[in-house]
Amino acid sequence: MTPLLQVKGIEKRYGTRIGCTGVGFDLYPGEVMGIVGESGSGKSTLLNCLAGHLEPDAGQVIFDTRANGPVDTLTMSEPERRMLGRTDWAFVHQHARDGLRMSVSAGGNIGERLMAVGDRHYGDIRDKAIDWLGRVEIDGTRVDDRPTAFSGGMQQRLQIARNLVTGPRLVFMDEPTGGLDVSVQARLLDLLRGLVREMGLSAIIVTHDLAVVRLLADRLMVMKDGHVVESGLTDQVLDDPQHAYTQLLVSSVLQV
Numbered sequence: 001m002t003p004l005l006q007v008k009g010i011e012k013r014y015g016t017r018i019g020c021t022g023v024g025f026d027l028y029p030g031e032v033m034g035i036v037g038e039s040g041s042g043k044s045t046l047l048n049c050l051a052g053h054l055e056p057d058a059g060q061v062i063f064d065t066r067a068n069g070p071v072d073t074l075t076m077s078e079p080e081r082r083m084l085g086r087t088d089w090a091f092v093h094q095h096a097r098d099g100l101r102m103s104v105s106a107g108g109n110i111g112e113r114l115m116a117v118g119d120r121h122y123g124d125i126r127d128k129a130i131d132w133l134g135r136v137e138i139d140g141t142r143v144d145d146r147p148t149a150f151s152g153g154m155q156q157r158l159q160i161a162r163n164l165v166t167g168p169r170l171v172f173m174d175e176p177t178g179g180l181d182v183s184v185q186a187r188l189l190d191l192l193r194g195l196v197r198e199m200g201l202s203a204i205i206v207t208h209d210l211a212v213v214r215l216l217a218d219r220l221m222v223m224k225d226g227h228v229v230e231s232g233l234t235d236q237v238l239d240d241p242q243h244a245y246t247q248l249l250v251s252s253v254l255q256v
C-alpha cells in the first residue's frame with residue numbers, strides 16, 4: 001500500500017535555534033499519528049511544516065494526491081497547495097477562532113468550505129450544514145447563529161464540522177482539546193474518535209495530553225528538543241517506554 005504521507009528529513013531552524021530536525025515517518029490511509037512532547041519540543045513547528053504553514057529548511061512532505069499520485073507538497077505551487085488545503089487536507093486549530101470566521105453564521109462557516117470546492121446550490125449547502133451541525137452535536141436550530149454566541153466546546157465542534165464537511169483524507173490537529181474544561185474535553189474526544197473511525201480519516205495530532213493520544217492515535221512520536229526520541233505503536237510506547245524522557249513523560253514527572 002502506498003503511504004498517504006511520506007515525511008523525510010524535516011528540519012526547521014529559527015536562526016541558530018532548532019525548531020525540529022531529522023523527522024521522518026510514513027502515514028498510511030486511515031492511520032492516526034500522535035505527536036507528544038513537553039512545551040518547546042518542536043511539535044507545533046513540525047505540524048506547521050507538514051501542513052504547509054511553515055517552510056522547512058530541509059526535507060520532503062510527499063502526499064499521495066488523487067490526481068497525480070505521490071507529490072512533494074513543498075515543491076507545489078501556492079495555488080496547488082491552497083487547493084489541497086481546501087479539499088484533501090484540513091487543519092483543526094487549538095483555538096477555534098483561528099479556524100472559524102467569527103462574523104459569519106455557523107451554517108456559513110460550514111457552507112464556505114463546500115462552496116470552495118464548487119458546491120453552488122444554496123438549499124443543498126444549508127442541508128449539509130445542518131446535517132453536519134447534528135453530527136457534531138449542535139442543534140440545527142443554531143445554524144444562523146454566529147460562533148460568538150457559542151460556548152468554547154461548541155465553537156471547537158463547529159470548527160471540526162467546517163473541516164470535515166468536504167471529506168478530507170488528512171486532518172492536522174493542533175491541541176484540539178486544549179484550553180477546554182475537562183468534561184468538555186472528554187465529550188469532544190469521544191466525538192472526534194467516532195468521526196475519525198466512521199470516516200476512516202488519517203490524522204496527525206499534536207498534543208501535550210497523553211490521554212488524547214491514548215484514545216485517538218494508533219502510533220506515537222515523542223519529541224524532545226526538536227528531535228523524535230521515541231516512536232512506535234501508542235500502547236507500546238505508553239505501556240513500555242524505552243527512552244528515559246518518555247518514561248518521565250508517562251510517569252507525569254514532566255510538566256507538559
Ligand SMILES: Nc1ncnc2c1ncn2[C@@H]1O[C@H](COP(=O)(O)OP(=O)(O)OP(=O)(O)O)[C@@H](O)[C@H]1O
Pocket residue numbers: 014017018019020037038039040041042043044045046208
Ligand atoms: N517563531 C519562532 N521564532 C523563534 N523560535 C521559535 C519560533 N517558534 C518556535 N520557536 C522555538 O522552536 C522550538 C520549538 O517550538 P515549538 O513551538 O514548535 O514547540 P511545541 O512543542 O509546539 O511547544 P508548545 O507545546 O509550547 O506549543 C522552541 O525552542 C521555540 O522557542
